[in-house]
Amino acid sequence: MKKGYDIVIIGGGIIGCSIAFELSKRGVKDILLVEKRFLTAGATGRCGAGIRQQWGAELNASIALESTHILEHLEEYTGYDKSIELHQGGYLLVAYTEKEWNQFQKNLEVQHKLGIESYGLTPQECLEKAPYLNLDGVYGGTFCQKDGHANPFHSTQAYAKGAMRQGVDIETFCEVTGFRTQGGAICGVETTKGYVETKMVINCANTYAPELAAMVGDEIPVYSERHQALVTEPVAPLIDCMVMSFSRSYYVQQTPHGSFVMGIGPKEEPSHNFHSSWQFLEQNCAIMCEALPILRKLNVIRQWAGQYDMSPDRHPVIDEAETCKNFYSVCGFSGHGFMVAPRIAILMANFLTGQKDSIDIHKFSKTRFKTGDILIEPSVV
């Protein structure tokens, strides 16, 4: 770690690492990335590892679509010597009510406009995609083969190692404790490993991003929500696709390794709670065994908890602090940061290096919450 850098990125998850990679790829070399623990120790390493294009809002869907295109060859793109274990077995989104089915028809229209290859299914066709699915109450579903799974640890390492080769310094076990400003602009970062001078900060600290932004007087309407997940023992391939429901609030996917990863949507107060609960373990199993009774036989190996950085409209917040020039925050991904990171990083890097981009970054400005020009996303677990 040097005494100063042009840019300090805070957060060693997929967002921070991918932005470091894209910036250094554009010739911005003098970058430090700091992470308070190790890479993927936060939300990225705790996420459900799903990637999907079947979103209800056009902006989310287009970013997810373009991110998938990058994930399809991320190893080559970043020069990574291991696999990110991409598996495009598809996502089956199950509708249990007519209302949900009608929403899915609207979502399909949005997706088709962007060229996403999703389509509707009858209950019987749902069963063909997801053998063993309990069809009781199933109204229909939608499917997209290009959705699937990628390994969050390896995807992040791919970006981090690529960034380091391009000259980025990464400092782990280095926590940010404060900032220094001069004339209304950022000029330095205080860390547990010392003071670093800088001309710019990119705050990618997920649920801690609002707290860091508050240190320079900026207010971000993003809050932290605990979500839990569990993984079973590995078994032979049973179901190739992710199975997901919004009304019953569950998702489950067999990974290429053979284990099933799953979770349910919580109803919890905002907190930084990283502890697992016994209640989740039981309730999750009850909901999942109802949807897919064959899961009853599988042993649960491990459960864990992570945080969604929830924004009011389930779209990211990407903005400069009004109170501090050159202090940017990139957060509020609301549980789908992993799958949109590749495109978000390109957007951010293009913006900071003055290059054109087909997406207008100002759509993600937090001023949308004041003007009422919010982006609605109907489809989140």
Add this chain to the structure above:
Amino acid sequence: MRENETIICRCEDITLEEIRACIREGYQTIDEIKRVTRAGMGPCQGRTCRLLIAQELASYYHIPIEEVLMPTFRPPTKPITMGALADAWKESQGGADA
């Protein structure tokens, strides 16, 4: 001792050679090695390999083994079927038919 024949994580079949390669690559914690190799993610949840990896890290970085950061011990303590857990939930909600 042949590094490529010495199994460190028996659940996931990870050898000493793979663990040492990770450490040489710059990974500093059991948590990172677990995420990259799956060592410690199997049914026994690292009961055997956790300490063996800790020893490797301690000797490579010349630190006492107590200073090697332990990963979080996660529930359940031993594997349990989803069916048993689902039934327990139904029971707590007022009977199997609730």
